[in-house]
Amino acid sequence: MRLYLSYIFLLLVLFSCSSKEEVSNSQQVSSLPDIQPDYIGVTVPSVIAPLNFSMADNFELTDFVFSGKGNTTIHLQSSSTPEIPINKWKDLLSENIGDSIKVEVSVKTENQWLSYLPFFIHVSADPIDESICYRLIAPGYEVYSKMGIYQRTLADFKQDAILENTLVSGSCVNCHSFKQTDPSYLTFHVRGDHGATFVATPDKEITAYSTKTDSTLSPSVYPYWHPSGDYIAYSNNMTRQTFHTRESERIEVFDFKSDVTVYNVKTNEIITSPLLKTENFETFPSFSPDGKRLYFTCAGPKNMPAEFRDIQYNLCAIDFDPATGSFGNHIDTLFYAEGMNKSVTFPRPSYDGRFIMFTLIDFGQFSIWHKEADLWMLDLATGEAKPLDGINSNDTESYHSWSSNSRWTVFSSRRGDGLYTRPYIAHINENGEADKAFLLPQKDPVNFYKELLFSYNIPEFSNAPVKLNIPEIEEQLMQEEKPSFSFKSN
């Protein structure tokens, strides 16, 4: 008897899975559907994981039809978030490279079907890197709990931990950086009682360093690899944070002092220039893709924290000779943000050398806590800078990085709920214009992001899986004495 009942139940399940209600006598609605996440009109790479979404409101039933110029059509019906079958989705994407997928959405309410205007998802012919890496951390204040650096393949929903702070109690992991998306050149920090900065290259085993020297203001932070892999630019910051009392603002992070330095990976020496070690505040360094320029942001000296609302950083550059490890004799101002009563943070040059993407805020340097933070693009050929309207929102857009072919950017934005940063990916065309960005897809994105109490921090593209020898890292962290960076005197 039980066996028969089981068969009947199984058949019912199969029947309910395969049968779909016909969308008949549908009433046409002259608007686009209100879906979450908003994937209407976005441009995606041809390998992206299924863009699952659901209607913002609840309906008895929702009907989704995805079609393109090929034979593949995906038809789904659900009362919640339907899961797009990954293999059919891949077929659909590959059939429509350089074209668009049409999405038709109908909803059933009070026994009446309503059909919205169809929308399109554009499938770019530009390839994208294999995965993105990010830190997941609660957007807190001074105290931190569990956090980690993770990698997520873009073609599916798989997330793996690269390093979690559970490995060493009370530690904090941050500032992971690869050489132009190549994770075989890697650096990241671990803070806490057993803290260290790790550096690895294909020629050099991963090693934990103490980066504070007598000649630098602080341990080295905000790393950026030289394209040769021989140098890492860091900044040394005496940083503090304080807290706002008004509702729209939470935290202000500012420096009392900061300098930019360059670490020679081969000689284990820090090098700098008198022009970078001044009373001015220099921070957020990055190398040009040819390795001959060092970009950074710079502000005139201020009395901190009293003048925290008055400090504004400009985008500057200094020549760098990788052969000798020497700097040029003058500093160029590439974008005079002060003139606009604004401040520049996180300059990130595209790897084709054409653009610099940066964050623009009203003042200061820690843009993640500035709701006005927007992404801007500086065209190095014309010197013209403009906001990336396609991807900015009313809330914070901050940390951003480029794909290895400079056709995609991943950035963090607080547009979802105003606090928890989420990774968005946008296509950038050859003119430096951004298409509409899309939220990193998830199997059930609405519930996933609603339940997640972590922010996505420092999203970086990676062109290969990141593999760390965790026992080795644990052992090095627990060592009392760690090798130190040395400072090369001029």
Place this chain on the structure above:
Amino acid sequence: MKQNLFPKIIGVDTVFSLVFGVAAFIFFGFYYSFHLNYQEQYQLFLFTPRYLLDFVDHPGGLSDYLGNFFTQFYFYSRNGALILAAMLVLLQRLILATTIKLGIPKHWMPITFLPSILYWSLLCDENYMLGGLIAMILLALFSLIYLKTKRGTGQMITGILLLIILYWSAGGLFVLLTLFILFTKFTGKSKIGKNDLFYAIALMLITLILPHLAKMVVLQYPMQKFWIGVNYFRFPENYPIVLPVIALLIILIPFALWFLSKILTIKKAGLLLSILTLLLSAVTFGFIYNSADFEKEEMMAYDFQIRMRRWDRVITMADKKEPTNPISIACLNLALAETGQLGEKMFEYYQNGIGGLIPDFTSNATIPATAGEVYYHLGLINTAQRFAFETMEALPEYQKSVRSIKRLAETNIINGEYALAAKYLHLLQKTLYYRKWASNSLEIIKDEKRVEQHIEWGWLRKARIQKDFLFSEQEKLNMIGLLFMNNNRNMIAFEYLVSATLLDKNLQLFMRYFPLSSSLNYKVIPKHFQEALLYVWETTNEHTEEEITSSISNSIRTRLKKYNNQYDNTRNAAIMKKNFGDTYWYYLHFRN
């Protein structure tokens, strides 16, 4: 004789367990209930697959998950007491069942209570987690299952399976199951077979290898975690030695009793039972008496009552027994302020300075939770939000806090950050006891008017800061002043401001701030403020008679005269306290 004795004892063991359970229930439910409320607030048990997966992806996680599942019922402390009592009894009954299976006479039964008694005493410390007790129960259960499995190959396979399952569900305790199996295999055997020997070696190898295998798979924890697994203690880096002792007792008691029953011939079973019962009762009393911390219980009671906004209960508690703990005093002062009695009654109780108004921030999960309540009700919403967040992040075992999440939802509603508030409310909808409140709040935030009209959120929205300034822990007084200047109808802010000057014995500042009260239209100036005003006026002579008669009551004027007389004549603190201990003047002159 024997035949007559046993039927009686069979009933006795159940009675003993029941009495023990009732005693544990009464203790936790009636004398230690706020410890349970304290535990409940520092976790966020969600009925979601991801919450479960976060626990079961590492050894010992299942015990922690089940611990949190049951801890959520502590919301009502009597439920919590019932659960704890049931679990302590369950542990004892499992050990008893093991001894019965080993054929041990029941007059040894009181000994089986020992692990439960010890764990009860541990649970008097709020930092011991329920997951630990569940892991112990699983150890006892798995031992019994093994014992009850028919001897032979089936039992051997069962043993290995149980070992692996116990490792993943209860972490390092699986080592003791190995020990139990080995004891079972070899106890009482005169000759050890080859198979038994191989099996023993295999078990030991599995025991040694499992944690290393787990480390290779899970990776992101130190090796110690793979040998311990369960979060027995809130601070995972601490592993109290008493825990392995209790676990060892679970395994050893049945075999020790088996051994004793073999070597001792008990003629008077009833007498032995009575002696052991008396002994164990004394042990229970001794352990619990030494372990219970009723001062903490009182502090947790104050904190719980202000969390629940039961202001009158806080004051009633203080009237019964004057609080001296800084946290309890801060709770009492908040309750007095919320009921409009701060200026009227605060010096009737012990005061410990400004810290008794708003405790200083510390990077732990306890003090910021209480201090955050004060900031919230004052109207410093961003600071309350920060303290709620920090409380949660400071939880050492990577848990989240349901109390903090609720406060984050509230503060974001007040700040008009509805999308963020909805995120927290959606999480609370996945809890057992907060879902109704969360669903109701989600409805309210759909309508701006309902938020504005909400008796608490509407007022706090008006009270909060409009013009930004940076928070300073060292300048609390200035910040409360700015808060009051921002909304001069904020009576709590005003009373905290001037009370802080009184507690600081800074009467100059009190006189500077007090005129700000004009916006509050006091019908009668609160008693302690009258006392301070009159004292200053009389000592400085900078007043008019009209000022005094219009502001200060006759009784206070008369009382100050008496106070001054006695102060000039005796200055005896004890006498002054007896006659004027409820006045500001006594605080000013005699409290350091």
